[in-house]
Amino acid sequence: MDGRERVAVGWAATAVVWLVGILAAAPLVGGHPLAVAAQVVIEASPGTVATLAIETLGAAAQPALMVAIAVAAVAAAAGIAAFAEGYGTTRAQERYLATGVSVAVVVLTAAGFRAAADGVFWRWTLATALALLPPGLLRVASGGHRPSVGRRRTLRNLGGAVGLAAGGGVVARSLGRPATSSDGPQPGESLDAVVEKRAEGTTTPDSGRTVTTAATGEILESRSTTENVVVSVAEADADPVFGYGFAGMTPAVGTAADHYVVDKNVSNPSVDAERWSLSVGGAVRESYDLSFSELVTHPEARDMTVTTACISNSVGGNLISTAEWRAVPVRALLADAGVPDAAEDVVTRAADGYTEAIPWDVVSEREDVVLAVGMDGRTLPKEHGFPARLLIPGRYGMKSTKWVEDIEVSAGDHESYWEARGWVEEAVVNTLSYVRGVQRRGDRVAVGGVAYGGRRGIDGVEVSLDGGDTWADAELEAPPSPHAWRRFRHVAELPDSGPKDVVVRATDGTGALQTREETGAHPGGSTGWHSVTVSL
Numbered sequence: 001m002d003g004r005e006r007v008a009v010g011w012a013a014t015a016v017v018w019l020v021g022i023l024a025a026a027p028l029v030g031g032h033p034l035a036v037a038a039q040v041v042i043e044a045s046p047g048t049v050a051t052l053a054i055e056t057l058g059a060a061a062q063p064a065l066m067v068a069i070a071v072a073a074v075a076a077a078a079g080i081a082a083f084a085e086g087y088g089t090t091r092a093q094e095r096y097l098a099t100g101v102s103v104a105v106v107v108l109t110a111a112g113f114r115a116a117a118d119g120v121f122w123r124w125t126l127a128t129a130l131a132l133l134p135p136g137l138l139r140v141a142s143g144g145h146r147p148s149v150g151r152r153r154t155l156r157n158l159g160g161a162v163g164l165a166a167g168g169g170v171v172a173r174s175l176g177r178p179a180t181s182s183d184g185p186q187p188g189e190s191l192d193a194v195v196e197k198r199a200e201g202t203t204t205p206d207s208g209r210t211v212t213t214a215a216t217g218e219i220l221e222s223r224s225t226t227e228n229v230v231v232s233v234a235e236a237d238a239d240p241v242f243g244y245g246f247a248g249m250t251p252a253v254g255t256a257a258d259h260y261v262v263d264k265n266v267s268n269p270s271v272d273a274e275r276w277s278l279s280v281g282g283a284v285r286e287s288y289d290l291s292f293s294e295l296v297t298h299p300e301a302r303d304m305t306v307t308t309a310c311i312s313n314s315v316g317g318n319l320i321s322t323a324e325w326r327a328v329p330v331r332a333l334l335a336d337a338g339v340p341d342a343a344e345d346v347v348t349r350a351a352d353g354y355t356e357a358i359p360w361d362v363v364s365e366r367e368d369v370v371l372a373v374g375m376d377g378r379t380l381p382k383e384h385g386f387p388a389r390l391l392i393p394g395r396y397g398m399k400s401t402k403w404v405e406d407i408e409v410s411a412g413d414h415e416s417y418w419e420a421r422g423w424v425e426e427a428v429v430n431t432l433s434y435v436r437g438v439q440r441r442g443d444r445v446a447v448g449g450v451a452y453g454g455r456r457g458i459d460g461v462e463v464s465l466d467g468g469d470t471w472a473d474a475e476l477e478a479p480p481s482p483h484a485w486r487r488f489r490h491v492a493e494l495p496d497s498g499p500k501d502v503v504v505r506a507t508d509g510t511g512a513l514q515t516r517e518e519t520g521a522h523p524g525g526s527t528g529w530h531s532v533t534v535s536l
Helices: 003-028 033-044 047-086 091-116 121-141 151-174 191-198 292-296 330-335 360-365
Strands: 219-224 230-234 277-282 288-291 302-309 320-329 345-350 355-359 370-375 389-391 404-410 432-441 444-452 458-464 486-493 499-508 530-535
Touching: 003 033, 003 047, 003 091, 003 121, 033 047, 033 091, 047 091, 091 121, 191 292, 277 292, 277 330, 288 292, 292 370, 302 389, 320 330, 330 360, 330 370, 330 404, 345 360, 355 360, 432 499, 432 530, 444 458, 444 499, 458 486
Parallel strands: 230 432, 277 404
Antiparallel strands: 219 230, 277 288, 302 320, 320 370, 345 355, 345 404, 370 389, 432 444, 444 486, 458 499, 499 530
């Protein structure tokens, strides 16, 4: 290895230690500069680029971006060193270069931690120090601007620096920032507890609903397919009557823990509900603010069972869930402010800068356009938008702003975050039906799943076991609410255990048959019949 290569490797090693250091210090502030940099890239990317990343990598897009930034940082360090060494810079020039790079790294690290710490001075300064100490000591131990040529010493120095970074991580975790004030409402805290703290208002009623799974007997064989379908064979003496809860079937109503999560953020915001308030304003007669406890105990608050689906979900995908929510109608909140006739859009703004807009005509006519404050009888988990998020039944999840801080009435048309990136404005859910479970019990085979048509509802589901040549009507379970999916099942006598080409299609409440045309998620949600080949 010549001198140029040694210098490049030394700088690259220092960059690696720096990256380890900032990740180790991240618990102190709840984030790190890599995530901040990735978020900057996401926000600055043209809509076509963002859409391509989502369609190509899906949920892996954000982690892949952070890895790419980390690799680029290491490569840049090696490249700068190799360039300087290759062009025969003097010792003085090398020192100037090293000093300039060091200053840039310090500034970027401090800025990144400051952004992640929401400006809390002692946290971001301490995180910066913990992140920069290991690479700084490595440079000193390696001879300043020129790394040591001794391989054993270099490895020893590198190991010590990584160990120091790990020690800094222990310190950072011990001093880690809590998600919210310990005295205020917490993500996932009982809504009853919030009411008790306020000592007034009403508590969340008990819905009385329990989710049960029908007994199916012992499963002799069970496997999952790539289409999120569970295929199973039960014992011959299993109950011959199939319910809606056999292996693979989704509960009629799920929980916050099993609800899908999709965000534009690399690191989601942490909101202190004790200091948070909802601002209702814009083109209204009288603006006002509501505290979290005032919102929870609003006289119009009610329980709702709502199915939500991500617009980026593929046919048969698992980015669709149903849960119990506690929510307040948006039109009730706006009624207290007074909305003029000239109002056009109702804009929701989030703590992370996200915005969405719904026409005032829609909001004024629908009491199911709501601001949710709870799931499963508890406050919202952080990942689901604590302390408040928008919910619009029948619209894709992109319309449901999380971490809402402001509801603003606009007299003009507002271009929303994803609309500006080429996705549809209305985001009305396409009729869908997905297979979730296929089970054999003796000669009887059941095919089951879920169907959803948004506010149109579902009137029927048909199942084909021969690739669409013939169809049979499935049985439908009553929906948990007008805003939720319906589970379906179809049972057939099939002594033959060979492969079956299962296809499903639904008819919505208007009598329209689900389209067979296969389209991707962009720009208005995927379409097509879900099909899967199974062997029992």
